[in-house]
Amino acid sequence: MRVSREQMAENRQKILDAASRLFRAKGFEAVSVAEVMKAAGLTHGGFYGHFRSKDDLIACALATACEPPPNRKLDIDAFIKGYLSPRHRENVAGGCPLAGLTAESLRQTPEARAAITDGMQQQLERMTAALQDKGVADPRQAAIGNLAALVGGLMFARACDDPQLSDELLQQTRAWIEQTNQHNSSTADT
Amino acid sequence: MRVSREQMAENRQKILDAASRLFRAKGFEAVSVAEVMKAAGLTHGGFYGHFRSKDDLIACALATACEPPPNRKLDIDAFIKGYLSPRHRENVAGGCPLAGLTAESLRQTPEARAAITDGMQQQLERMTAALQDKGVADPRQAAIGNLAALVGGLMFARACDDPQLSDELLQQTRAWIEQTNQHNSSTADT
DNA sequence: TGTACATCAGTGAACGCGCGTTCACTGATGTAC
DNA sequence: TGTACATCAGTGAACGCGCGTTCACTGATGTAC
Secondary structure, X not given: OOOOHHHHHHXXXXXXXXXXXXXXHHOOOOOOHHHHHHHOXXXXXXXXXXXXXXXXXXXXXXXXXXXXXXXXXXXXHHHHHHHOOHHHHHOOOXXXXXXXXXXXXXXXXXXXXXXXXXXXXXXXXXXXXXXXXOOEOOXXXXXXXXXXXXXXXXXXXXXXXXXXXXXXXXXXXXXXXXXHHHHOEOOOOO | OOOOHHHHHHHHHHHXXXXXXXXXXXXXXXXXXXXXXXXXXXXXXXXXXXXXXXXXXXXXXXXXXXXXXXXXXXXXXXXXXXXXXHHHHHOOOOOOHHHHHHHXXXXXXXXXXXXXXXXXXXXXXXXXXXXHHOOEOOHHHHHHHHHHHHHHXXXXXXXXXXXXXXXXXXXXXXXXXXXXXXXXXXXXXO
């Protein structure tokens, strides 16, 4: 049963959204094409009308997931606080794709690696601008350090099976990053 | 053909070592039991004489990989330098298991999560002691921050498909961590 | 605007394949005498 | 120490299953008149 052009475009987006969430929650390999299609409200046979292969879907879903939400300015302090929060730790499926999928992406197709690299670059640019506005010296270096620590800290807090240690990891990573940013800020040491 | 007890123990260790390397290189799901056994110089049928299941192997291999190499003191500066080096970036199979496997571990069995949590704790203790010796204030917090940034930075450098950006990520993450440790060190600001 | 037909998005059965796991068998090891 | 036999680590064929992918079919959509 053929559907309208708009409906087809909408279905494609549904597939991408479902894939993006499922991949973040379970990893690329643990999610089947049929599972994605079911989550999108379709049957598995229609998949190849939208994508060339599962690898193609992975690359497209990564690009979708890495799209910046709106284009408004980033508040770096609020971002850090939210990033290293229990809420973000619990919300794997809807959380930062860099935290959930970067490690797996390095074994994917060149297209997937290009998508994650692009997402990384965009995130770094946004953070660099935000840190520069805050008066942090060498904002590019600070953005790289901040992002590395954020992603590492969140990943550890998620993997950890001890809730107390997990909370400590979130809090201490956050405190350490914030303190470092203050040290490097021109208006802080007065 | 039965083998001696010592030979059997040796074979078990060979399986664990092969699994540890293959898992780090390709991830848990992309490695088959037969592949591990072949890498260990055995056939796949004998696997279940050593382990209850693939999940059991994953947990045991994680514990093996997380064992600290020797028990000598950690030189934090040399550790950071080596960790964020092109050599370590290239050596995924033989590199830090925390960097390669933490993200995937959160979807594994409770036993696997316990193993990675234990490896994390041990690494944090070693780094805390080393940072304390260096005179860093709040060494526990510094260890958590250092480890998060190290793992995040290495992961990004590995996933990145642009060699120039990858090098920058290694260098800037390293410079950022070292600078932070200096700021927090009692003997540095003179 | 209304009709007739070609197009094609989605359906669901079917495919080949590799996976984790099982099992009957083999033959060297370990033990009892 | 030497012999006879039970044990059991490792072998390789076989299993059931779920995966990615294909394909003949369906029926609503889009278009030509």
